[in-house]
Amino acid sequence: MKFGIFLFITLTFSSVLCEKFRFDNYSLYKVTPNKNNHIDVLRELQNSELKFDFWNDPLPNAEHVLILSGPNEKEILENYLKKYDIKSEITINNVQEHLDKEVVDVYKRGEQRSMAWNSYYTLDGIYAWLDNLIAYYPNVVTEIVGGISYESRPIRGIKISHGPGRRAIFLEGGIHSREWISPATVNFITNELLSSDDEETKSAARDYDWYIFPVTNPDGYVWSHEQFRMWRKNRRPIGSTFGVDLNRNWNNNWLRFGSSTNPSSDNYAGPGPFSEPESRTLSSYIKSIGDKIDLYLSFHSFGQLLLIPFGNSTQPAANYHDAVNIGRRAMGALSVRYGTPYTTGNIAEAIYLATGGSIDWVKEFVQVPLVYCYELRDRTQYGFLLPPDQILPTSEETMDSILELIHQAKRFGYMNN
Template sequence: MWQQLVLIVLIGLATTIQQGTAERIRYDNYQVYQLQPQTAAQLETIKELDGSSDSLLFVDPVHYLGTKINVLVAPQRVTDFLATLQQSDISYELVDENAQKSLDLEELVADPNRRRGEYTWTEYHELNDTYAWLRSLPEKYPEQVSVFVAGRSYEGREILGVKISYASSVDGATKRGIFLEGGMHAREWISPATTTYIINQLLTSTNADVRKMAESFDWYVVPHANPDGFVYTHTTNRMWRKTRTPYNGCFGADPNRNWGFHWNEVGASSNACSDTYAGPRAFSEIETRTLSDYISTLRGKLVLYLSFHSYSQLLLFPYGHTSELPPNYKDLKRVFDVGVTAVSKRYGTRYTGGNVYDAIYPAAGASLDWAYGKLEVPYSYCFELRPSGSYLWSGFRLPAEQIIPTGEEIIDSMLAMIKGIGTL
């Protein structure tokens, strides 16, 4: 009899998980500490904590010295966590006494879960809403838009994209292509919101410069490179970053450490429970593997690859695995310079950046490096969108009222970058 009861409970639990009705994770009374390791031994101690428990959530990568690392600590874990820090003489600061209160305050500014009939950029949307909007575009713009499946996810979702093309050639020459990728990290909601804003502008803007930009290239745009993770941020854990592939009791790999270019050499973790887990091998994640297969079909066509992340207000270019500068560094830097200048003109938003390794941190296995190093796309960049790096630890929850301003200034930056590429 007891075996039957256990079976019934297990079936019920499996059904609950399958239907996505698991209880939403909250961070009530989680304290947020900012750590700053100064020695290799201190960094190693923090690495051992990263991924060691569900009671600790590291918001920042734990791979390099002299930087600030924010970590959410469950109330029952605070005492022994602080004891570990003190024992290793690690500098720390309490920056938030209740993580959930900060998250709730941001939701009061713009509720990310409210849904309306019209697709707009005054709110954040769930995956199905965005996919429905993407699928509606060929009906509205049959001569310019087609929908493509760029890959698949572990849970069987499509990685959906749109191609925008106004003509097969420009002045008799075959058009070059531009690829935009968003949503690689699940919790960075401003990333897919920005890519869909760009799609809409490429189709509807009456600005002469935007029209020329839209019509001069074939555009390939994938707003959600990690659909499973994005759905999970809506249903269960707003702070989720990775894919949802199961690994030895933990879930997911960091899809932006999983690409097959200098994979797992630096700036990634081999711990499956870490937020920067590189996966057991390059392209272990079906998301990165199938997406890279699709992008590879465009080899020789793409002149520009843009990856959208958040946050810190940075513009980055290769490489992430080494401080050695890429062969066409001068060209990359020139386009970088005009891009960061243009992004500030509309709202005064200040971007900095440079090569990934030096400008933010060592990080091998990212999509922009793969596009540049393997696919030989000559101009490959990553935008780390609003807010700035000095923002509260919860900067992943950018208020929805900033979606349109973010999109506007990124369009400005893209225009300048594309013009810069044309003059090299």
């Protein structure tokens, strides 16, 4: 089997603790397939050359495909694209220079200040912040633990509650570790629910119990900070490599679409459904409170999409039409502040066939009425490397949309406590 540079990196830098991998002179290409055969040509490249890291799949509805290339492979990629007359441009010329500008702040336990919304935080920083919230709002905030990781880290969260008898909203972030904007946005939403002066926000905080987990893949998130920025999976050893894609490991149409049986692949679904402690224990926690949950929100990046179940078919299922109509109205509210466009649809129609994800399982087996997955900013400029100066606008517009989700859900007959 031919091992390309990205597969080699995965194997080498997964197996031992080593110096943090650097992406000096790596480049991010935005490729534009604009002829009938271009999708097939790009698929062939993706399947035959593991040396290139495709950040999104070349699909018939893809306007652009982001491809990360190492310095020694740039000429190969550019010649290949030129051969088939496929247009491309470099959006990040030197990825390491971009990473050097990625501000990671330190949050100290015991501080009462909020997080800053122009920097990312480590897992320890996020957990310290949760501890401070628990201490600062003792009558409203309580600690919850949604499960355990392979490396025995707790999947920590908080519950915001202003009294008994309320229906619940569940927030899940950071299941893919390189998607740093996901935990950052979940943290902002948490902060707004606790400290905002906006009446609609305060009403949403009071009217529902909020179960919030900023990072549901703690091992992978730590690894993405300390060793390999592009890491996606968890950290369980699988033969000579590491990691299972936790959002392909849930027991709903497991391994049917959009996942791999190759442990070296970023979308490796694992040896079986719920084989991973993170997905298995978190699902048990969700099921234990499932009869309370009216709205389930999962946060990912990138693509500017609002997805609903399911990923195995484009056919409308369950309350598809209500969920889409509610979602589209919410995305209209999201676009007001900064003009950011989002597309709403089920997973299969909006992106591609993909199964084994959390929202499909929550919808089918827990039967939560409204279930959504946000694919946050951006679309084709930075991908997983969203600059810190976009944390605040991303979070603000997302909060706007959540308030509208609740408002529209009530209009459609949902979420009426």
